[in-house]
Amino acid sequence: MFSEILALLLVVTGATQAEASLIQNQVDVLPRMDAPAPFNPSLFKDLTVSRGLEYHYYAAPADTASGKPTLLFLHGFPSTFYDWRHQVSFFQEKGYGLIVPDMLGYGGTARPLDPQSYASSLISKDIVDILDAEKIDQAIVVGHDWGSKIAARLANYFPERFHAFGFLDVGYVAPIIFAAPFNDSMAASKAFLGYENYGFFDYLARNGTDQDIVDHTDSFWDIWFINDTVKTITEFSPFGALEAFLKNNTRVATGDFITPEDRAFQIEFFNQNGWAAPVNWYKVIVGDVEREDNKGIPEENALLQKPVFYGSASRDYFALAAISFEFTIASMGSNGTLTTREYNTGHWVQLQAKDEVNRDLLQWIEGL
Ligand SMILES: *[C@@H]1O[C@H](CO)[C@@H](O)[C@H](O)[C@H]1NC(C)=O
Numbered sequence: 001m002f003s004e005i006l007a008l009l010l011v012v013t014g015a016t017q018a019e020a021s022l023i024q025n026q027v028d029v030l031p032r033m034d035a036p037a038p039f040n041p042s043l044f045k046d047l048t049v050s051r052g053l054e055y056h057y058y059a060a061p062a063d064t065a066s067g068k069p070t071l072l073f074l075h076g077f078p079s080t081f082y083d084w085r086h087q088v089s090f091f092q093e094k095g096y097g098l099i100v101p102d103m104l105g106y107g108g109t110a111r112p113l114d115p116q117s118y119a120s121s122l123i124s125k126d127i128v129d130i131l132d133a134e135k136i137d138q139a140i141v142v143g144h145d146w147g148s149k150i151a152a153r154l155a156n157y158f159p160e161r162f163h164a165f166g167f168l169d170v171g172y173v174a175p176i177i178f179a180a181p182f183n184d185s186m187a188a189s190k191a192f193l194g195y196e197n198y199g200f201f202d203y204l205a206r207n208g209t210d211q212d213i214v215d216h217t218d219s220f221w222d223i224w225f226i227n228d229t230v231k232t233i234t235e236f237s238p239f240g241a242l243e244a245f246l247k248n249n250t251r252v253a254t255g256d257f258i259t260p261e262d263r264a265f266q267i268e269f270f271n272q273n274g275w276a277a278p279v280n281w282y283k284v285i286v287g288d289v290e291r292e293d294n295k296g297i298p299e300e301n302a303l304l305q306k307p308v309f310y311g312s313a314s315r316d317y318f319a320l321a322a323i324s325f326e327f328t329i330a331s332m333g334s335n336g337t338l339t340t341r342e343y344n345t346g347h348w349v350q351l352q353a354k355d356e357v358n359r360d361l362l363q364w365i366e367g368l
């Protein structure tokens, strides 16, 4: 069934470098909150990257005596560095170097409002600027959700800067996934799955949705952290479902992987910063920014030639593991090696299966 979707999504792309605008109509950065343990407040840094945007990130140096590598953790939507608390706790005490940024649009990092600023090639360069500033020649990157998209683009644009690539929940985001117009992909999804798995992108990308999220914030966080993920098939994914869910102020039970304190901490970042910037991660997909930008990916880097880890979530019904598997396997080059693990969780594998994820990542990293 998925091969039909792949066939529909397969579009041969051209090879012109997308133009990238540097519009910086960003809001002022507000005072930051101190992160609780395991984060050491003195290890947060700020860097103005080469295109003039400020990045806020956690940087724990590697224990030089042990020669441990540096791990770069990239979060998705709707998140901050704080998504990685369990991994930071685990790897920090083992002497691994850690770089954990707030991605563009989130937390203490710049929050430009123009979708062009969120082109994957530009964000990838920002991340490499951070590695340069930290004097890290090669890191091991691990992404989750849209962080997996940037991990994928780092493999496409800067493969030499990484030992290995890890993907959680969302696998390798092959450029062809978003090569077709968004609604064509959703028509394919509806035909083969029975629902538009990414239909909510359309709503998140619409002007005005940022205010809806503020107005219905409890419903919004409930659905992201829902316990019974089967409900997302009807209440979240399809076109129109998320909007109806919010506007009815619907409440659902959330999973115990997010404590009330963690939820409050996460919400506070967004209460301070709003949603107009983060939703650009969807505008680039529903519009043509990602599609055009990906035309600049060097053809010789289209395949993964390094060790890859993919930890899938078997109960995520919008970012479907089966599709991620197909694309990740199809993108492995002859020099690449793929390690896969499957977790019986919804979207938030690194929170919900934290101990297994930490153990499996450690085993993979030690074996590199
Ligand atoms: C895509 O489909 C959605 C849902 O039907 C609709 O709201 C939107 O306007 C469509 N977008 C385009 C570009 O046709």
Ligand SMILES: *[C@@H]1O[C@H](CO)[C@@H](O)[C@H](O)[C@H]1NC(C)=O
Binding pocket: 207
């Ligand atoms: C959304 O807002 C932006 C910025 O104000 C504007 O450029 C764009 O045309 C709007 N999009 C739609 C579909 O109205």
Ligand SMILES: *[C@@H]1O[C@H](CO)[C@@H](O)[C@H](O)[C@H]1NC(C)=O
Binding pocket: 227, 228, 253, 254, 255, 256
């Ligand atoms: C979450 O779902 C599990 C399994 O479906 C169930 O055992 C548990 O009671 C649920 N928790 C909440 C808070 O609803």
Ligand SMILES: *[C@@H]1O[C@H](CO)[C@@H](O)[C@H](O)[C@H]1NC(C)=O
Binding pocket: 243, 244, 245, 247, 248
């Ligand atoms: C509330 O939910 C119902 C059923 O899903 C839907 O038809 C209706 O449009 C929703 N209300 C709003 C204001 O979106």
Ligand SMILES: *[C@@H]1O[C@H](CO)[C@@H](O)[C@H](O)[C@H]1NC(C)=O
Binding pocket: 305, 333, 335
């Ligand atoms: C695969 O590895 C070999 C030996 O290290 C190298 O010469 C070759 O360029 C690599 N191929 C690709 C496609 O990276």
